[in-house]
Amino acid sequence: MLTLTDIERKEYSNIWVVAEVSSGAVQPVTHELIGAARELADARKSEVWTVAMGSDISSDAKSLFAYGADKVIVVDDARLDGIQDEVEAKALVRLINKYKPEVVLCAATVKGRALIPRVAVMANCGLTADCTGLSIDPENGDLLQTRPAFGGNILATIRCSNHRPQMATVRPRVMKAPEPDRGRQGEIISECILDTDADKVKKIIEIFHSSEATLNLSDARIIIAGGRGMKGPEGFELLKKFASRVGGAVGASRAAVDAGWIPYTHQIGQTGQTVQTTLYIACGISGQIQHLVGMQSCDVIVAIDKVPDTPMMQMADIAIVGDLFEIVPEILNELPKL
Amino acid sequence: MKIVVCIKQVPATNDAKIDPETKRIIREGLKAIMNPFDTYALEEGVRLREKLGGEVIALTMGPPKAEAVLREALAAGADRGILLSDRAFGGSDTWATSYALAKAIEKIGDVDLVICGKQAIDGDTAQVGPGISAHLNWMQAASVMAVEQVDESCITVKRMHEEGHDICKMQLPAVLTVVKDINTPRIPSLKGRLAAQKAQIPVWKPEDIGADPDKLGLNGSPTRVVKTQPPDPRQTDTIRIEGTAQECARALVRELRLRSLV
Ligand SMILES: Cc1cc2nc3c(=O)[nH]c(=O)nc-3n(C[C@H](O)[C@H](O)[C@H](O)COP(=O)(O)OP(=O)(O)OC[C@H]3O[C@@H](n4cnc5c(N)ncnc54)[C@H](O)[C@@H]3O)c2cc1C
Ligand SMILES: Cc1cc2nc3c(=O)[nH]c(=O)nc-3n(C[C@H](O)[C@H](O)[C@H](O)COP(=O)(O)OP(=O)(O)OC[C@H]3O[C@@H](n4cnc5c(N)ncnc54)[C@H](O)[C@@H]3O)c2cc1C
Numbered sequence: 001m002l003t004l005t006d007i008e009r010k011e012y013s014n015i016w017v018v019a020e021v022s023s024g025a026v027q028p029v030t031h032e033l034i035g036a037a038r039e040l041a042d043a044r045k046s047e048v049w050t051v052a053m054g055s056d057i058s059s060d061a062k063s064l065f066a067y068g069a070d071k072v073i074v075v076d077d078a079r080l081d082g083i084q085d086e087v088e089a090k091a092l093v094r095l096i097n098k099y100k101p102e103v104v105l106c107a108a109t110v111k112g113r114a115l116i117p118r119v120a121v122m123a124n125c126g127l128t129a130d131c132t133g134l135s136i137d138p139e140n141g142d143l144l145q146t147r148p149a150f151g152g153n154i155l156a157t158i159r160c161s162n163h164r165p166q167m168a169t170v171r172p173r174v175m176k177a178p179e180p181d182r183g184r185q186g187e188i189i190s191e192c193i194l195d196t197d198a199d200k201v202k203k204i205i206e207i208f209h210s211s212e213a214t215l216n217l218s219d220a221r222i223i224i225a226g227g228r229g230m231k232g233p234e235g236f237e238l239l240k241k242f243a244s245r246v247g248g249a250v251g252a253s254r255a256a257v258d259a260g261w262i263p264y265t266h267q268i269g270q271t272g273q274t275v276q277t278t279l280y281i282a283c284g285i286s287g288q289i290q291h292l293v294g295m296q297s298c299d300v301i302v303a304i305d306k307v308p309d310t311p312m313m314q315m316a317d318i319a320i321v322g323d324l325f326e327i328v329p330e331i332l333n334e335l336p337k338l
Numbered sequence: 339m340k341i342v343v344c345i346k347q348v349p350a351t352n353d354a355k356i357d358p359e360t361k362r363i364i365r366e367g368l369k370a371i372m373n374p375f376d377t378y379a380l381e382e383g384v385r386l387r388e389k390l391g392g393e394v395i396a397l398t399m400g401p402p403k404a405e406a407v408l409r410e411a412l413a414a415g416a417d418r419g420i421l422l423s424d425r426a427f428g429g430s431d432t433w434a435t436s437y438a439l440a441k442a443i444e445k446i447g448d449v450d451l452v453i454c455g456k457q458a459i460d461g462d463t464a465q466v467g468p469g470i471s472a473h474l475n476w477m478q479a480a481s482v483m484a485v486e487q488v489d490e491s492c493i494t495v496k497r498m499h500e501e502g503h504d505i506c507k508m509q510l511p512a513v514l515t516v517v518k519d520i521n522t523p524r525i526p527s528l529k530g531r532l533a534a535q536k537a538q539i540p541v542w543k544p545e546d547i548g549a550d551p552d553k554l555g556l557n558g559s560p561t562r563v564v565k566t567q568p569p570d571p572r573q574t575d576t577i578r579i580e581g582t583a584q585e586c587a588r589a590l591v592r593e594l595r596l597r598s599l600v
Binding site for chain 2: 022023082083085086089109110111115116117118119120121122124125126127128129130144148149150151152153155156157158159160161162163202203204206207209210216217218219222246263264265267270271272278279296297300302308313314315316317318319320321322323326327329330331333334335336
């Protein structure tokens with residue numbers, strides 16, 4: 001494969017963040033990535049650039065300076081409405097070829113995880129998925145990327161010394177967003193780089209936003225999850241109440257999803273989503289390995305089960321033995337009133 | 339409709355160990371299975387063929403023993419299987435893996451649709467599906483939860499994302515990655531299993547797919563795993579709470595408050 005010489009590598013500088021844009025707005029995970037990029041850029045004495053691509057995105061783009069961006073490239077185009085992997089990938093590759101960033105960070109969301117591998121292939125560079133740690137060699141700019149694999153049972157450190165840019169995705173809530181400094185200024189670079197005809201777009205026929213008042217799993221700080229022990233869809237109504245009281249999202253085991261009590265989008269585990277929240281409360285989930293791999297990296301795990309020694313009860317930081325249908329309503333009583 | 343389903347063989351258990359010498363994961367001794375997400379990819383391919391006619395080809399890249407997942411795929415309805423296996427493919431990252439698979443798909447020829455699982459449970463990157471699509475310069479849809487409509491030139495799919503879903507229509511040929519919600523895989527019949535055991539499975543080498551050796555295996559992989567280690571263990575001193583429902587609830591809320599979680 002084409003690798004770069006030392007001289008070619010030196011042409012690449014600055015740390016880029018691809019802004020996560022959905023529903024016409026820059027999402028908070030972008031601020032977290034800018035925070036991480038800022039540390040890398042400071043170590044390298046270089047700049048943080050953010051690329052914001054979307055429809056009607058210009059005004060939102062300006063808000064990114066406050067979090068530490070020095071420059072924001074804006075690609076504002078009506079054709080970028082919805083998830084348009086092919087067009088966005090082409091645009092990003094053109095920008096990479098033009099400005100030659102040393103590092104490109106992107107959110108490990110459904111959208112980012114579809115877009116960025118396409119870019120990495122087209123730009124001939126390496127991509128590390130779901131990084132939980134990033135550090136940079138101040139001398140040569142090599143990025144050391146740490147990521148969990150095998151369902152969180154291994155931490156791998158990955159390096160792409162011979163290629164630039166070095167690309168990585170980071171899950172929401174893994175990095176901390178810096179406090180915004182509203183007075184901070186930066187430069188906006190507007191780019192019109194979409195082909196007018198050659199770029200085929202997908203036709204987005206319908207966009208459906210889940211009407212449930214609950215947060216989505218990847219953005220949540222707290223998850224209240226239920227399993228077979230919830231007995232039916234009514235059980236999950238109780239958990240929704242619990243979740244909305246603490247500002248959390250509702251998760252589920254596969255047993256509950258397969259029983260049809262709650263949609264698959266809530267499933268946590270090997271064939272669902274992996275989450276890393278500050279608090280995870282498992283209600284009536286026994287904790288089989290396929291479930292545990294999806295949530296074992298949460299900071300504080302609470303289990304409620306009538307059986308005292310299930311794998312979940314053993315893994316938990318706090319294990320409550322008892323009938324959840326009696327305990328959960330009492331917890332709602334005890335929680336501070338909103 | 340000519341459909342290729344990409345299938346990866348993965349270790350069945352989640353407690354893989356690492357060889358301290360080679361820093362490689364010790365896969366010996368672990369039972370190998372078809373990547374769970376790929377069972378849904380396969381089932382979707384077979385269903386589309388049953389509806390529209392055509393052919394389902396199961397494709398895997400791996401060591402010789404990866405042939406087993408192709409036999410499993412044949413038993414579950416695939417028409418034929420192809421194994422990409424050669425030392426030169428060893429050590430591939432997602433760039434090189436998707437390159438080799440894309441070259442094999444080109445070699446198969448006239449493919450309308452490629453279906454992958456959303457992600458493999460070992461490497462966990464979810465990068466190979468979009469990577470294949472980039473190498474082929476086809477359109478793609480990731481995290482597909484339903485195929486709504488297909489004709490000769492277009493496919494309409496429902497994609498899952500964090501805030502709900504969308505429905506999009508795109509041109510064929512295309513690459514899909516699918517989630518579990520898309521279907522319930524069938525249980526292979528005994529007859530299907532027996533036939534699958536007897537099937538001939540061709541093994542393709544780099545020269546068979548016209549691959550550039552510089553883009554294969556370690557040579558073709560921009561990423562290097564330089565270190566692997568177990569994550570910090572969870573501390574296991576569990577606080578146990580028992581008593582009446584009210585006592586339990588009080589104790590829990592107190593603990594959560596102490597940690598500023600509520
Ligand atoms: C390839 C594969 C992939 C899989 N992927 C996933 C995945 O992504 N996610 C996932 O979750 N699973 C997955 N599974 C399934 C997994 O193996 C388990 O079957 C599943 O997680 C069990 O769900 P559960 O804990 O809710 O049910 P159970 O194991 O039945 O546990 C229910 C618990 O509720 C308790 N309980 C019952 N009633 C009460 C009550 N009134 N009060 C208090 N406690 C009560 C019981 O004591 C028990 O501990 C997968 C399996 C396979 C083979
Ligand atoms: C600990 C560790 C960490 C790693 N981290 C990275 C990383 O960050 N970046 C990177 O580029 N590589 C990484 N790799 C290498 C990567 O795991 C391999 O390239 C692997 O062959 C494909 O990646 P995956 O398992 O993540 O597959 P995914 O991209 O998650 O697989 C998605 C789908 O692609 C198809 N597919 C994947 N592999 C095959 C195959 N061999 N044959 C047929 N179909 C297949 C299947 O349909 C599968 O469901 C890592 C490897 C290890 C051991």
